[in-house]
Amino acid sequence: MLNPLTPEVLADPVALTRALVDIESVSRNEKEIADCVEEVLRGVAHLSVERFGNTVMARTDLGRAQRVVLAGHLDTVPLAGNFPATVDGDLMYGCGTSDMKSGVALALHLAVAAPEPRYDVTYFFYEAEEIDSAYNGLNLVAQAHPEWLTADFAMLLEPTYGVVEAGCQGTMRARVRTSGRRAHAARSWRGVNAIHAAGDLLRRLEAYEARTVTIDGCTYREGMNAVRITGGIAGNVIPDSCEVEVNYRFAPDRTEEQAQAHVREVLDGFEVEVTDSAAGALPGLAAPLAQEFLAAVDAAPVAKLGWTDVARFAALGIPALNFGPGDPMLAHAADEHVEIPKIRDGAAMLRRWLTSV
The missing domain is CATH 3.40.630.10 (Zn peptidases)
Incomplete structure (x- = not known):
């Protein structure tokens, strides 16, 4: 060529x-x-x-x-x-x-x-x-x-x-898991719906108030958001697991360690696994x-x-x-x-x- x-x-x-x-x-x-x-x-x-x-x-x-x-x-x-x-x-x-x-x-x-x-x-x-x-x-x-x-x-x-x-900005991704108990959808009261349990997590993220940080005259806007959700086994089964991927964009005045601590604080009570991180x-x-x-x-x-x-x-x-x-x-x-x-x-x-x- x-x-x-x-x-x-x-x-x-x-x-x-x-x-x-x-x-x-x-x-x-x-x-x-x-x-x-x-x-x-x-x-x-x-x-x-x-x-x-x-x-x-x-x-x-x-x-x-x-x-x-x-x-x-x-x-x-x-x-x-x-x-x-x-x-x-x-x-x-x-x-x-x-x-x-x-x-x-x-x-x-x-x-x-x-x-x-x-x-x-x-x-x-x-x-x-x-x-x-x-x-x-x-x-x-x-x-x-x-x-x-x-x-x-x-x-x-x-x-x-x-x-x-x-x-x-720095960036961090985390998997947040909820669990439940599997059951037949026709007898849903026998199970615990893990996807429904993720509702509390999603409402917490929706209500999250992100920081705005000005450094040397430059204003950085943070954000913590659900970017992907997976769960479910079949159309007739109450799911026993659900996973939400969360992305946190943080101002460069925070280290990766501080950012991770903040994510865990905001998502306290949920199982959190940080999967990827890069400092700002x-x-x-x-x-x-x-x-x-x-x-x-x-x-x-x-x-x-x-x-x-x-x-x-x-x-x-x-x-x-x-x-x-x-x-x-x-x-x-x-x-x-x-x-x-x-x-x-x-x-x-x-x-x-x-x-x-």
Whole structure:
């Protein structure tokens, strides 16, 4: 297959976004897009390139005093009748247009077009961000090649609609079980209905009053919600078990341990098993490189409502921010799209930040 990422396409971040969207890369199927990105970057004289799985890393080594990371994930959620990309006026539709191939396009465009940045730059184009963290390309790199992640500042090109989103929420999932006694549905009084018993849990979650927390001027809104419920044996049997999956999004002033204690406190009296957890990241706005980037954007930052890999960098002591042209409200939607002027504006802003002296 001919690589669609031609020099003409790489020179135009809008055309590059469309070309990337038109390479299907649902999580765990990123080989084709990673191959195309790797081939392009290996042809760029000012970059050294490494690959681990379907994660491609390229870096400058110009002897600059500071190093920054620009990172974007190559995978998307499953297609929803929105492939390949289409354009309607100033809108580009398609799976991944917002989350986050328009952001990936900015990084890839700059990797090729900015040979003399004022910082040394490490570019990551990584796999499997949209699924379990065990497959996440940055997580795998952190285990196998932690030295690749060394930097003074990191930028995740996640969808932020062209504003800076600082830090991120933590996230926790838990299974909450109720039990009962099985019986024939025609003689239901002989049993105890475990699904009915979950009603108390659901009412408790419905009445839950979530915190709103402001840190460094950024306001994080928490939430604790039932996101899945399973139970029942057959259409004529009173169920003896029910399981509710609960997702808790917590502000970054709470550790994972504190978040788990809070979940157990709220759900006291129920059997709770925490199945997945990831810490959030504080805004990190005081870092000098973050201040330089904010000055280039010339707009007040807001909180990132969601988890992103800024948390991974924050855990390493590397301040990190989110910035990208996509609209986070459109991520994963069937009508996912990106505004073309946001792509152009984002590319121009990042170029000014990376290349101005």
